[in-house]
Amino acid sequence: MSELGRVLRVEARRTAPLIAVPLLTAVGVVTAWLSLVPDVAYWDNTVVALVNSVRVLGPLAAGLAAWASVRERRLDYLRDLTPRSPATGSLVDMALLSAAALAAYGTVAAVVAVDTALREQAGQAQVMGILAGATALVMHVAAGYLAGRLVPRLATSAVVVVATWLWATARTPGTSWWSLLPPAALNEVELFTGLRSQVLADGVLWSAGLTTALILAYVWRLNRRLWMIVPLLAALSLTALATVRLEASDGRAVGPAPTGPSCREWPLTICVHPALRGALPSLMTATTPLAARLNGTPGAFTKIEQRPGTAPAGLSKGVAAIHLDGLAPGYEAQVVRQIRDGLVDTRACASQRRRAAEYRAMVDAWLLGTEQPHISDLRAARVFGTWTEQQRRAWLRANFGAYHRCALTARAFR
Structure with missing residues (x-):
């Protein structure tokens, strides 16, 4: 028990989570803030900004997890002194690192949610989309940590960052189902459309299944328990099912939203x-x-x-x-x-003459309330400029057909 307490105290004082939380929070807030539409408070776009932030947070969290995994191998001799399974220490490490990453992700989510709530917001926040980002982030942590355990070299963390960064950035949003694999690459959601809950749920299932499969495969490698093959196959089956469902979506992450x-x-x-x-x-x-x-x-x-x-x-x-x-x-x-x-008739105005275009520009300036342009027909400009508002409205009612066809002539201003 004393050795176990010593191990737990050492694990509690490790610096990796302390470094990860502020670093991931700062990067995530900046990334999500830049992804927000500055003048539209639409909850679906807030979720998209949060999910897209994981494309930057994920590689960074994976690299930190790999670095922590390599550093923590020095504690293996202490863990061997306890009757615990050799996989317990690694599971505790991943739990701590995942908690740190989720704490940063939660802070980012709170910041963008407050920003949206303080404006004229519309729609509803897709909880499944927030979970999709969280599960994808945990998947990166698990993959990075296990890579560090399998290849305990300092260069592993750099390789992990590059590999996960390429995975996140090599896909173009909205092109194919491949872009929907976590962390999903999502386009800005236009008004009158919304995120599809099924696609987000499939993303959660894919991340959770793959994360579980990675952890079970690592534990089975250490313990060699045959019964662990059953949950491992089940996790891989869930990942395969989610992949099939995402492929069936044909890359369409949004659909019409009744608003x-x-x-x-x-x-x-x-x-x-x-x-x-x-x-x-x-x-x-x-x-x-x-x-x-x-x-x-x-x-x-x-x-x-x-x-x-x-x-x-x-x-x-x-x-x-x-x-x-x-x-x-x-x-x-x-x-x-x-x-x-x-x-105006776009087809008729495409072949309008220069003088007709000048007359139309003069009338348009009045309709829009802008400054009158200079035209070559000074007499028409002077006459139109002396008319009162009521006279101009009466003139437009009488000459609207010619204005519509971009066929105004000097005779209309006599």
């Missing part, structure tokens, strides 16, 4: 993704002047709807369909320009 829009209904009706509901007041302010100027024309609209990136934008039956990926500076002007672009 109810957030709307504001006066003086226009504007509906956007809930993650962007903070933009409703400024969008209302930016688009109301354009709606007022188009009132009474075939391009009039009373409703603005944000559509997924794959859906077409444009004007139809009083509804302006827009695309809005985020709230980067200038997003209001971007939306107004999208609505303006939907007013």
